Amino acid sequence: MKKSLLFLFGLFSLWSFALINFKGVPVFSIVEAQQKTQPLTGKKVKTEKPVTIKRNAVTTVLPVAQYPLPKGSQWSYLDNGSDQGATGWNQLTFDNSAWAAGAAPLGYGDPVATTISYGPSSTNKYITSYFSRDIQIDLNTIGDEVEFGLRRDDGAIVYVNGVEVFRNNMPAGTVNYLTNSASIVDGADEKRYFTTYLPKSVFQNGVNRVSVEIHNRDQTSSDISFDMYIRDKAPDYVCVEDHIACFTSIAPTSQTPVMIIPQEHRFQMLFKQGTAYMDGSGTVPGNHDFTGYIPSVGATSSALGHLSVNHENNPGGVSIVDIALNQDPANPLWVVNNSRKVDFSNTALVKTERNCSGGVTPWGTIITAEEATTSGDSNGDGYQDVGWLVEINPATASVVNYGNGTHEKLWAMGRMNHENIVVSADGVTAYYGEDGGTHCTYKFVANTPNNFSSGTLYVLKMDLALSNDEPSSATATWVQVPNTTQAERNNVTTAAAALGGTNFNGVEDCEISPIDGKIYFASKGKNRVYRFKDNGTTVSEFETFVGGKSYPITTANGVVTENWADGNDNLAFDDHGNLWVVQDGGLNYIWVVRPNHTQSDPKVMIHSSMPAGSEPTGLTFTPDYKYGFFSVQHPSGSNQAQPDATQSNVIFNASAALVFSNKDFLGQQQNLSTNPVVALNSEIQVYPNPTKGLVTLSLNEEADKNLKIEVYDFLGRKVYAKETQTTGINQKETIDLSGFKGEQLVIIQVETGDTKQIYKVLKKDN
Structure with missing residues (x-):
């Protein structure tokens, strides 16, 4: 009798958790349904969660x-x-x-x-x-x-x-x-x-x-x-004038003897293979790869810094180039003040090989990646010599010391065919991938912020296998990979493969979007850029962001269709969330993908085409995103001369690093005294700046002109618009920015007649 009462009590408890349609099903079938393991996931069904339940016509x-x-x-x-x-x-x-x-x-x-x-x-x-x-x-x-x-x-x-x-x-x-x-x-x-x-x-x-x-x-x-x-629906992307991602797409093309860039941009060659290091330490090697800019004066300097350039050779190398932007408003150009190489040839480090990609840390160092796993422990320290990430202080052009009395590579992050790395803003989490071996995507969580000498390693495992190079589902799991002992660190790829890490056929670069915080990574072999949301131990919203198909490209001469092709390599985001994709194969383009792009509603542009025989490598920006840097690797020796921003002819006949920007910020400028846009600035006052809310525009314009005022947030989204007429002297127009939460920069664009002016206003809460 007691057993029967307990049984009924248990049945009543189950019933209280879910709406159950009995339809004549025996009681034992109800219990079985509540405890059923879901197919494919291996997770136990719980009645208080939305789950799959269908056994003997029992439903929830x-x-x-x-x-x-x-x-x-x-x-x-x-x-x-x-x-x-x-x-x-x-x-x-x-x-x-x-x-x-x-x-x-x-x-x-x-x-x-x-x-x-x-x-x-x-x-x-x-x-x-x-x-x-x-x-x-x-x-x-x-x-x-x-x-x-x-x-x-x-x-x-x-x-x-x-x-x-x-x-x-x-x-x-x-x-x-x-x-x-x-x-x-x-x-x-x-x-x-x-x-x-x-x-x-x-x-x-x-x-x-x-x-x-x-x-x-x-x-x-x-x-x-x-x-x-x-x-x-994602907001439409609006180009703010002079932003580095506001340009007209070049027309699809095969490679030519010169580099092709948008008509709105200029480039300046900075650092070329075969020239002498300025510190007298030898000649600049070739195969320029990852190119990282690090400000030398605080975290926001966009005019003085170090350019770190990888050399994908054996033995490998990294060059540090000290650069500065001159202060000539009529002819802004970058100046190279010094160039030197990082010394890896000591007993502790032995050497580096194939310094391919890498990353810039939030604390102002460079991490360079060895895309090789040559065997050998020549110094007998227990670690294989090659196949690691290495952290560099660009100010001293030396490997970072972690307080153990010797130079070290980042052993805890594992030995593999490293290609890249991106670090979260809090300095705790890094994402990187392997181009070869496991072809997996990895995550490293540091024990101490801004110090990757110790931490926990994970490999990404999709919950369902890829099919036709597309994700079958949007979920995945981070599986911990042992990385405590020297043997474990030397062999993380063997463990990751055994744990079921997903093979993405060449993980080239990982980046974190400033818009949605998602992780984006490029797969060269699958011709795609994937993205996902990291939830800690699991991943959701995994999808193909771009690639694997053809796209309509809007050029100055109309819309044409171009195939994405292969060779996805370095990725970089600008401050408006545009994804710049450097393609080291296939068409050897630099692509730009708008943040509101989807595969069925594409927003894709072609920024540049590399000169014959070459591929673009690395891409980085100054903190104000006015200037971008990348390298041109192994171009043909028979390419033709072309002018750069210095108005001198340069030839891409050897690997070189360069800077590019909008014409307004690089090279010879127009006569400022006759520029109607600048002249308009004297007719309009914008105040207060900074502001806590209200902004006043004071105009002294001829009456009855068309007046258009637009405001954009820092992501490039239009948040305010007004069209009216000018009324003459002492016209006042008020804009209310109090709805903006937090401190941020907004752009106010004012058009009167056929002239236009842009103002940056800082909105503060107090």
Whole structure:
């Protein structure tokens, strides 16, 4: 009797956690359903979480989702091949509690998180499957435009509260549960998310039901899949005049005997192979690679610093070039004050090999990467000589000492074919990858901020395998890699591979976006730049950001299509969130990708094409982002002369490092006394600056001119606009910046007639 009471009490407890549809199922089946291990993930189902539960017709009701809805969310689904056309299945009032539920992507035939049924016959599969999810919407807080990202194999129709809002790869007109998709979806398109932008008015305030019917191409198709995300549409990118990423894309081209850059930019050659080091220590070697700028006066100096240049040779090397921007407003140019090499040839370090990529730390040092794992421990210290990251103090051109009485490489970060590194702003976390060996992506968490001599190492493992070089799901896990002993540090790649680290076929560079904080990394072999959100022990929102397809390019002569091709190498973000992609193969371009780019709504530009025989390497910016630096590696010896910003001819016939910028900031300027834009500055006063809120524009302009005032935040987003007419002397226009939270710089652009002027105003809270 006591046993029966305890059993009933346990049953009542289970019932209290979930809505259960018994449908005549034995009690023991309910308990089994609550404890079922999810397929593929290995995670135990818990009743208080939204989970996949479908055993012997036992189902649960998913809780209402909160906006925005991420990839990989839970969806209710019906996969029995029935005709739901007349049932009202997509209405909010429809009772779908008998449906199963599972995490996306859902489907069969390819790697999925939840496998659905195609019916009893593999040659007569169900054509249509149904999915729905309730989502809470507050119309006062979401954006005016909403982005639906749909992954569909093959076709889909999407409804909100029973109303069709769009369809994708489906025929027009009336369809039913036997209607095939309009075309076959194959390859990478099976995993891509196709975006549709809709006004927020498609929703009602409160709970909404989003419903999707997925149609297969025919009864014998090998696969089907579905996932969807819903979020605010990213703001349109607006170019602020004179910003380094505001240029006209060059036209696609094969390599020529000269370097091609945008018409708005100039370049200046700084540091070339074969010249003498200024400290008398020898001749500059070639194969210039990673190029890092480090301010020499505080963290914000953009006019005085060190340029660190890797040399991808054997033995390898790093040069430190001390540079300064002259103060001539009529002809701003960079001056090289000194150049010298870093000395790695001591007993403790032995040497470096193939110094390929690297990174700049927040505390003002350079980390150079050895892209080689040549065996040998010539000094008998227990560590293999080659295959490490090495930290350099650019002010002294020497390897950093960690207080152990000898020079050291960064042993704890592991030995591998290192390619790159990026460090978080707090100096604790680093991300890097291997180009060769495991081809994995790694994370290192330091024990002490700004000191990477000790810490914990992890390798990235996707929860589902890549398919057609596209992620099958948006989630991954960080798996700890042993790195305490010398033997473990020498062999981290063997351990990482055994732990299931995902092979990305050449991880070239990792960077952290200043916009969304996501981690971006380039895969050379898969011709893509991936990105993800790091949640600590897990990863979410993993996706292809750019690459693997062709893009429309808007040039001065119209729109043309260019293939992304291969060779993704160094990455760099500017302060507006534009991703600069340096391509060391394929087309040897430098690309620029806008922050609001998506694969189905691309925003891609070509910045430059390298001279014949060469590839661009490294990319870095000054703290004010007026100037960028990169190197040109191994160009042809027969290239032609071309003028740089000094108005002298230079030839890319050997590896060289250079600086580029908008014409307003580099090289000979226009006659300032006759420049109408500068003259306008005397007619407009902007005050107070800094401001706590209100800003006044005082104008003394001829009356009845068109007056246009626009304000942009520091990300380049337009946040204020006004169009009116000038009224004459002592005209006052007021702008309220009190809505900006925190201290930040805003840009005010004023147009009167056909002249334009830009003002930078600092908004402070107190």
